[in-house]
Each structure stands twice: as structure tokens, then as C-alpha cells.
Amino acid sequence: MDNLSASAPGVDQRDAPDGRTAARATSRSPDASAFRAVQGTGRAAATLVILALLLLGTVLVAAGIGPYRIPPLDVLAAIFRRAIGSAAAGPVETVLFNIRLPRVLAAVLVGAALSAAGAAYQSLFRNPLVSPDILGVSTGAGLGAVVGILLGLPVAAIQLLGFGGGLATVALVAMLARTLRGGGDVLVLVLAGIVVGALAGAAISLVKVLADPYDQLPAITFWLLGSLAGVKPGDVGGVLPVVVFGLAPLILLRWRIGVLSLGDDEARALGIDVSRLRVLVIAAATLITASVVAISGVIGWVGLMVPHMVRLLVGPRFDRLLPASILLGAAFMVAVDTLARSGAKIEIPLGVLTAVIGGPAFVWLLARRRHRELP
Amino acid sequence: MTIVAANDLIIGYGAIPIASGISIALQPGSVTCLLGPNGVGKTTLFKTLLGLIPPLGGAVRIGDDDLADLPRRTIARRIAYVPQAYVSDFAYTVLDLVVMGRTAYLGAFAAPGRADYAIATDALGALGIAGLAERDANRISGGQRQLALIARALAQRAGAIIMDEPTASLDLANRLLVLDRIAGLAKDGLAVLISTHEPEQAFAIADRVAVIGRDNHFATGPVDAVLTPEQLTRLYGVALTVERTPSGRLVVGPAAAPHAG
Numbered sequence: 001m002d003n004l005s006a007s008a009p010g011v012d013q014r015d016a017p018d019g020r021t022a023a024r025a026t027s028r029s030p031d032a033s034a035f036r037a038v039q040g041t042g043r044a045a046a047t048l049v050i051l052a053l054l055l056l057g058t059v060l061v062a063a064g065i066g067p068y069r070i071p072p073l074d075v076l077a078a079i080f081r082r083a084i085g086s087a088a089a090g091p092v093e094t095v096l097f098n099i100r101l102p103r104v105l106a107a108v109l110v111g112a113a114l115s116a117a118g119a120a121y122q123s124l125f126r127n128p129l130v131s132p133d134i135l136g137v138s139t140g141a142g143l144g145a146v147v148g149i150l151l152g153l154p155v156a157a158i159q160l161l162g163f164g165g166g167l168a169t170v171a172l173v174a175m176l177a178r179t180l181r182g183g184g185d186v187l188v189l190v191l192a193g194i195v196v197g198a199l200a201g202a203a204i205s206l207v208k209v210l211a212d213p214y215d216q217l218p219a220i221t222f223w224l225l226g227s228l229a230g231v232k233p234g235d236v237g238g239v240l241p242v243v244v245f246g247l248a249p250l251i252l253l254r255w256r257i258g259v260l261s262l263g264d265d266e267a268r269a270l271g272i273d274v275s276r277l278r279v280l281v282i283a284a285a286t287l288i289t290a291s292v293v294a295i296s297g298v299i300g301w302v303g304l305m306v307p308h309m310v311r312l313l314v315g316p317r318f319d320r321l322l323p324a325s326i327l328l329g330a331a332f333m334v335a336v337d338t339l340a341r342s343g344a345k346i347e348i349p350l351g352v353l354t355a356v357i358g359g360p361a362f363v364w365l366l367a368r369r370r371h372r373e374l375p
Numbered sequence: 376m377t378i379v380a381a382n383d384l385i386i387g388y389g390a391i392p393i394a395s396g397i398s399i400a401l402q403p404g405s406v407t408c409l410l411g412p413n414g415v416g417k418t419t420l421f422k423t424l425l426g427l428i429p430p431l432g433g434a435v436r437i438g439d440d441d442l443a444d445l446p447r448r449t450i451a452r453r454i455a456y457v458p459q460a461y462v463s464d465f466a467y468t469v470l471d472l473v474v475m476g477r478t479a480y481l482g483a484f485a486a487p488g489r490a491d492y493a494i495a496t497d498a499l500g501a502l503g504i505a506g507l508a509e510r511d512a513n514r515i516s517g518g519q520r521q522l523a524l525i526a527r528a529l530a531q532r533a534g535a536i537i538m539d540e541p542t543a544s545l546d547l548a549n550r551l552l553v554l555d556r557i558a559g560l561a562k563d564g565l566a567v568l569i570s571t572h573e574p575e576q577a578f579a580i581a582d583r584v585a586v587i588g589r590d591n592h593f594a595t596g597p598v599d600a601v602l603t604p605e606q607l608t609r610l611y612g613v614a615l616t617v618e619r620t621p622s623g624r625l626v627v628g629p630a631a632a633p634h635a636g
Contacts, residue, residue: 128465252484253484254486255478256478261464262475265427265456268425268426268427269456270475270476311466315467315468316471
């Protein structure tokens with residue numbers, strides 16, 4: 001699966017998987033091995049560049065797809081004209097800047113945020129099978145939003161309630177875990193997440209029963225399955241700063257978050273203040289997840305699957321995993337959302353698509369993993 | 376000079392003491408073996424010495440400082456911890472794993488640089504496993520994985536290393552290899568504390584032993600003085616004897632003579 005990096009121009013082919021035997025023979029001297037480590041960093045950097053180009057390409061193509069087709073180069077040209085301030089107000093610009101790009105950029109944010117949160121949680125909970133929802137952020141956001149729909153609130157208020165519901169749920173889980181066990185260890189956190197998540201799920205069911213079946217119930221169902229159909233140009237501007245604010249600590253603390261994956265005792269013995277770092281990671285991951293779920297609704301699988309895919313490309317080290325997950329997650333979400341809005345006559349719910357794509361992909365990953373672990 | 380010292384320590388979780396009256400001092404260039412039956416608090420003592428849990432009484436001193444006053448970073452630069460080798464859910468390479476030992480020397484927002492990799496590679500070389508640097512740490516032998524974790528502790532450049540049953544679950548060849556390397560670390564000037572279930576290991580590589588038994592029994596001192604047949608019998612609750620083999624090695628066995636035929 002090193003295809004991506006191995007086929008990249010300028011990437012040293014000797015570092016490909018079959019270079020293992022060579023590695024054994026040549027890394028006897030410290031210098032050689034330190035050099036190889038730096039080379040590994042170079043390969044990871046090359047993969048990042050490729051993923052960034054992939055994201056850019058996906059965005060340009062996706063922005064052109066729809067009832068009014070725009071070739072990718074025209075999309076690029078229109079963006080360029082707009083950037084230098086000589087924007088003509090043609091139909092291309094109207095479609096692009098008022099309809100397509102806001103939605104595509106929202107997909108970028110959603111994919112990036114969910115994948116980053118998933119990668120961070122997998123390291124934090126020392127389990128590659130963990131998703132960003134494990135502490136109930138999506139269920140809590142869902143509860144907030146469906147209550148907003150039930151009360152007939154305007155869209156902005158529904159989004160705010162979703163955001164607040166996500167934050168409040170995780171805060172409740174963290175407080176519960178802290179009360180039950182002084183330091184708040186990982187297992188207690190997960191169990192508290194399950195309990196609070198189940199309660200929020202029950203409350204969502206209750207709201208569904210109470211909702212008007214002809215008007216509110218479809219809206220609730222649609223929201224709980226995730227969609228970017230309702231994204232307006234202003235939404236991206238509102239969510240972007242929150243996502244950047246939440247991603248910043250994850251990116252800055254990337255090395256330490258990776259060391260957390262060794263477990264609490266080892267991480268602490270290696271010099272990390274685990275309790276503080278854990279609170280910070282949970283806060284950052286919750287912030288970015290809740291902020292994107294507020295505009296997209298609940299979208300499963302992405303945060304679980306994308307980091308897995310990325311591990312095949314750059315390995316398990318979190319300092320490489322995180323940026324690669326952000327880029328691939330964003331590209332994946334843009335592609336899926338494009339399929340959702342143009343794949344059928346009706347808008348396909350995103351949660352349905354990610355499950356249909358994610359489920360089989362995940363089975364394949366597990367089968368591959370099992371195969372690899374056999375001697 | 377003593378690197379790590381504890382006097383009249385009471386250890387335990389929460390408010391419940393598990394063992395008390397523990398005094399231990401780790402000297403540079405020496406191996407101390409900690410022996411005791413399961414459940415008497417060996418791991419609890421390790422966690423207390425590493426500052427992972429607070430002592431319920433007494434204090435752990437690192438050099439001139441009280442452990443409780445030091446930030447985690449500083450502790451990590453002075454005492455390293457080697458857990459029992461385990462298979463991780465993440466397929467780190469051996470070098471990735473070892474370079475994590477440099478964490479205590481990195482700025483909060485930094486990742487290891489060239490110098491850190493050089494130190495990690497040196498540590499692998501010191502344990503004779505430089506050739507494993509790029510291998511998946513989950514796909515090497517248990518003994519190699521244990522050595523990799525010891526290499527990580529070396530990369531931590533601490534004066535004292537605490538190892539939790541480093542030879543448990545290893546086959547005989549790997550056991551001997553790991554023990555030999557541990558003895559080598561002490562020769563290089565480190566203070567090493569290991570826990571083990573095999574008194575023979577103490578006879579083989581330890582300078583001092585500490586034993587924790589049931590009912591708050593604690594003893595420490597030179598190997599020959601502490602690991603007497605009487606002490607061992609009391610410690611494990613079965614009649615034990617120490618015998619010298621023709622080559623001069625000390626072995627521990629049941630006191631009753633085996634039945635003939």
C-alpha cells in the first residue's frame with residue numbers, strides 16, 4: 001500500500017517495503033539509521049504533498065460537477081479572478097461562489113475535522129477502532145438539534161443547539177468520569193460515554209415520537225443521517241475559525257498525543273502530564289466535531305475509517321497520521337458529498353453513503369490486518 | 376551517591392495501604408532485584424518510585440529532591456521505566472518506539488530531530504539490536520521487543536531504570552540475553568531495579584535484593600544475606616532450600632528431597 005509514496009517522483013524507491021532487508025544490512029551504524037529516520041520523514045512529507053494535491057484536485061473537480069457543469073480549469077480561473085479582485089458576475093461565478101464552493105468547503109471542513117478528531121481519539125484511547133463519537137459528541141449534538149427542530153427554531157438556532165448539545169454531552173461525560181474515578185481513567189470515560197450516549201439516544205427517540213410526523217419528523221431523520229444540502233455561504237465562515245482553533249492544539253501537540261498511545265503509565269514515565277493533555281485533546285476534538293456536526297448533521301464512519309486508511313500510507317506515528325488524516329478526510333468527504341448531491345435524482349443522506357462505503361472498506365481493512373498479523 | 380532513595384515508605388492505592396516499612400536505595404552501577412509473591416505490591420512500589428501514584432507515607436527522593444515536588448518531565452529525565460514487553464495496537468517501528476524516550480527533552484510543540492534519532496540509534500546499538508531499527512515492533516521476538524523497550528529507557532538518558540519483570544514470558548534464550556544486557560547496563564554506571572519471580576536471577580546479576588512478603592514483611596540487603604533458605608521459605612510460604620551447583624551457581628528448590636524412583 002505504499003503505492004502512493006513509492007510512485008511519487010523524487011521518492012527513494014529503496015525505502016519501499018522490499019527495502020526492509022536492505023535496511024537490516026545497512027543500519028548498523030548510528031549515522032545510517034538516523035539518516036534513514038530523516039528519510040522516512042521525507043517520504044511522509046512527500047505523501048502529504050500528494051494528499052494535498054489530491055484534495056485540491058477533488059475540490060476543483062467537485063466544484064464543477066452538478067446540473068451546471070464547469071470544467072476544473074474554469075473553476076480555478078474563476079477562483080483566481082476572484083482572488084485578484086477582477087470578478088465578473090457571470091453564471092459561473094454565481095453557481096460557484098453562492099452554491100457549489102460553500103458546500104464543497106463545508107465538506108472539506110467536515111471531513112478534516114471528523115478525521116482529525118478520530119485520529120486523536122484513537123491515540124488517546126489506545127485503540128484504532130475508536131471513532132470521534134465515543135464520548136457521545138454526535139449523539140449530544142443530535143439531541144440538541146432535534147430539540148431545536150421540534151421547537152420550530154430557525155436554522156441558525158438549531159445549529160447552535162447542536163453545537164452546544166455536543167459540547168455539553170462530552171462535558172457531562174468527563175465530569176461523570178471524574179466523579180467516579182479521581183483522575184478519570186480511560187475505561188471509566190468510555191463507559192460514562194456509553195451511558196450518557198444511551199440517555200441522549202433515548203431522548204432523541206422521545207423527541208421523534210413527539211414530533212409532527214409530516215413536517216418535523218422528516219427534518220429530524222434527515223438531520224440525523226447527515227447532509228450538507230442546507231449549507232449557506234455564511235456557514236463556512238462561522239465554522240472555519242472554530243475548526244482551526246480546535247485543530248491548532250492537536251497539530252502543535254502531535255508528538256505528545258502520539259506518546260499517549262503507549263498508555264497512561266508509560267506516557268507519564270516518559271515525561272508527559274497525561275491528565276492535562278487528555279483534557280486538552282478531548283476538548284479540542286469535541287470542539288471541532290461539534291462545530292461541524294452542527295452544520296452537517298450526524299455523519300458516521302469517516303472519523304473511524306480515514307485514520308485507518310492513512311496508517312497504510314504513512315504508518316501509525318501520530319505526528320504523520322494527523323496531517324495526512326486531515327487532508328485525506330477532507331478529500332474523501334468532498335467526494336462523498338459530490339456523490340450525495342449528484343449521484344441520484346434525490347439528495348442521498350451522507351450518513352447512508354459513508355456507511356455504504358465505510359462498512360465494506362472497514363471489513364477489507366480488518367481482513368488485511370488479520371492477514372498481515374499471521375506469520 | 377544514591378540516585379533514588381525511599382525511607383520507611385507506605386505504599387498503596389487510594390487510602391488503602393498494601394505494604395509499609397519499605398526502604399530502598401538505588402546506587403549507580405548496581406542491580407537491585409525485587410522479589411516477592413504475587414499481589415504483595417511489587418508493581419505498586421514501582422509506581423510509587425516512578426511517581427505515578429503518591430506514597431501513603433514517607434517520601435521518595437531523587438538525588439536531593441522530593442519526587443512529589445518534581446514535574447513529570449524532570450522525573451522522566453532521572454528515572455526511566457521499562458514495562459513488560461507487550462504487543463501494541465499500533466505498528467510502530469522499533470526506532471519510532473525508542474525515539475519516544477526523547478519526549479522529556481522535547482519542547483511542548485516539538486517532534487524529535489536528528490540528534491534525538493542519533494541518541495535512539497545509539498541506544499539500540501548499545502543493546503545489540505541496531506539492525507532492528509526499521510522493523511515493526513509487533514513482529515519481532517518477545518526478547519527483542521523487551522530489549523527495544525530497554526533501549527527506549529536508555530534514550531531517556533536517566534540515571535536509574537526500573538523494569539517490571541523484564542524476563543517474564545520470555546523463552547530461556549531470550550531470558551539469558553535480556554539478563555546479560557541488564558547486567559551490562561549496571562556496568563555502564565546505571566542504577567537498575569528489576570522485579571522478578573526467579574531468585575536465581577538475583578544470584579546471577581544482582582548486587583542487592585529487596586523482598587516484599589505478606590503481612591508487611593520487608594527486607595533488603597546484599598544478595599547472600601537476604602536470600603537465605605529461611606528468608607525464601609518465609610517469603611513464598613513453601614519450604615525452600617538454596618543449593619550450590621558443581622559450577623558454583625546458586626539455585627533454589629523445594630527443601631524436601633525428591634522421591635527416588
